[in-house]
Each structure stands twice: as C-alpha cells, then as structure tokens.
Amino acid sequence: MRTEEKPNGSTLHVTVMGSSQVGKSALAVRYLTKRFIGEYRSDSDMLYKCVLQLDGIPQPVEIMDTSASCEESSDAHLQWADAFVVVYSITDKDSFQWAASTIQELQERRPSARVLLLGNKSDLGHLREVEEVEASTLALRYSTHFSELSTAESCEAVTDALDAYLKEIKIQRHHSGLSSGNVSPKQRKLSVTRMLGSLIGRHSPPPQPITELIVLDKEERSKLVRCSRQI
Numbered sequence: 001m002r003t004e005e006k007p008n009g010s011t012l013h014v015t016v017m018g019s020s021q022v023g024k025s026a027l028a029v030r031y032l033t034k035r036f037i038g039e040y041r042s043d044s045d046m047l048y049k050c051v052l053q054l055d056g057i058p059q060p061v062e063i064m065d066t067s068a069s070c071e072e073s074s075d076a077h078l079q080w081a082d083a084f085v086v087v088y089s090i091t092d093k094d095s096f097q098w099a100a101s102t103i104q105e106l107q108e109r110r111p112s113a114r115v116l117l118l119g120n121k122s123d124l125g126h127l128r129e130v131e132e133v134e135a136s137t138l139a140l141r142y143s144t145h146f147s148e149l150s151t152a153e154s155c156e157a158v159t160d161a162l163d164a165y166l167k168e169i170k171i172q173r174h175h176s177g178l179s180s181g182n183v184s185p186k187q188r189k190l191s192v193t194r195m196l197g198s199l200i201g202r203h204s205p206p207p208q209p210i211t212e213l214i215v216l217d218k219e220e221r222s223k224l225v226r227c228s229r230q231i
C-alpha cells in the first residue's frame with residue numbers, strides 16, 4: 001500500500017461456511033496468499049485480517065474460515081458477518097445439501113445479507129455428484145451469486161469470484177448504510193508465525209495481504225476471541 005493511501009471505510013466481515021473437507025481453508029488461503037495448500041487440518045475457526053485492494057482502493061477485510069468440526073453457527077457469527085461464502089464440493093452431494101440448508105437458514109436469519117455459493121473441486125469432474133444446473137437453480141431461487149471453480153487449479157477463478165463479490169458487498173453496504181455487528185474480541189497469545197508456517201511452508205515468504213491471523217477455539221468461538229501477535 002502506498003503511504004498516501006488510506007483504508008476505505010470500515011472493515012468488511014466475511015464468513016466462509018461449508019461442510020467438512022469441501023476446501024474452505026484451501027479457498028481462503030488461496031485467495032489471500034495465491035498459494036494452494038494441499039493438506040491443512042484444523043478443528044478451530046481461523047480469522048484472517050488483511051487489507052485488500054478493491055478497484056485500487058485499500059479495503060480492510062476480515063475473513064473467518066469456519067471449521068466443520070465446530071458446532072452450528074451462533075447468532076454472534078451470523079450477526080458479525082457482512083457476507084457469507086457458502087462452499088460445497090461438486091464431488092459430494094451431502095455437502096451440497098448442507099449448503100442448500102445453510103443458504104435457507106441465512107435467508108431467514110440474515111435476510112439482507114448477500115451470499116456467494118461456490119462449487120469447489122471442479123477439476124474432479126469424473127467424480128462429480130452435483131450437476132452445475134442444480135446449483136445454479138438453487139442460486140437463482142435464493143438470489144445468490146454462484147460459481148463453480150477449482151481452488152487447486154485456478155487461483156484466477158478464486159480471485160475473480162471473491163473480488164467481484166466483495167466489491168458488490170462494499171457497494172451494497174455503502175448504499176444501505178449497513179455494517180456488521182461490533183463483536184469485540186479479547187486477546188489471546190498464539191504463535192502466528194508458526195500457524196502460517198503450517199499453512200504456507202516454513203521457508204516460504206510471508207503472505208503479503210494478511211496482517212493478522214486469529215484462531216478461534218471451540219469454547220471461545222462465539223466471542224470471536226483473537227490472538228494478539230501481529231505478523
């Protein structure tokens with residue numbers, strides 16, 4: 001960021017949701033670091049704080065990568081987010097059913113929130129269990145955005161889908177004057193450097209846009225507890 005550029009407006013809060021093993025962590029890390037992480041396991045929610053360039057304007061963004069092992073979404077989570085990215089795997093019909101019921105729940109509990117439905121793992125077409133038309137029909141029914149993509153194969157597709165979505169959320173929020181709730185997290189010690197080491201490899205350069213990584217364990221999840229170390 002050039003020194004004269006100031007972050008524009010308040011922070012955009014994005015929650016990435018989806019059932020187990022659909023590629024939520026891979027997607028979030030791909031978007032923020034441009035790298036694909038083959039294996040990454042966690043039973044905690046992760047919160048990434050970063051400043052993204054949207055149309056050349058710095059925009060503070062917080063992305064919560066929810067863990068499928070955590071319990072059902074709390075009200076705090078639903079109120080915290082401005083935007084919801086719901087991920088399923090095209091190779092897993094159950095994950096699509098999970099996505100469909102989550103979108104329905106979001107419509108009931110956060111009717112003004114915009115949702116992005118992503119069908120991940122499009123590189124595994126030979127294992128496909130969810131047809132693209134099923135997902136686009138669902139998206140049409142609930143007026144959500146929809147893309148099929150492969151986090152593994154296309155960084156560009158991930159960037160295009162999420163950039164376009166975040167730009168729209170930003171505009172929508174500007175027009176409606178809406179913003180996410182102010183959930184005030186408390187501080188907790190954690191080796192962020194070590195966490196990122198497990199994400200991107202110990203000898204890789206640090207990812208540019210992430211300024212802070214926050215781990216939310218099961219007990220503290222609803223309070224959005226944050227760790228204090230800056231990267």
Ligand SMILES: Nc1nc2c(ncn2[C@@H]2O[C@H](COP(=O)(O)OP(=O)(O)OP(=O)(O)O)[C@@H](O)[C@H]2O)c(=O)[nH]1
Pocket residue numbers: 018019020021022023024025026027037038039040041042066067068069120121122123124149150151152153
């Ligand atoms: N072939 C393929 N595999 C992918 C893709 N995206 C993620 N994966 C793999 O899918 C598996 C699960 O990815 P994760 O990112 O850990 O999935 P998750 O949804 O965060 O999983 P939970 O931690 O269980 O909630 C890993 O083995 C990834 O390498 C993709 O686009 N194509």
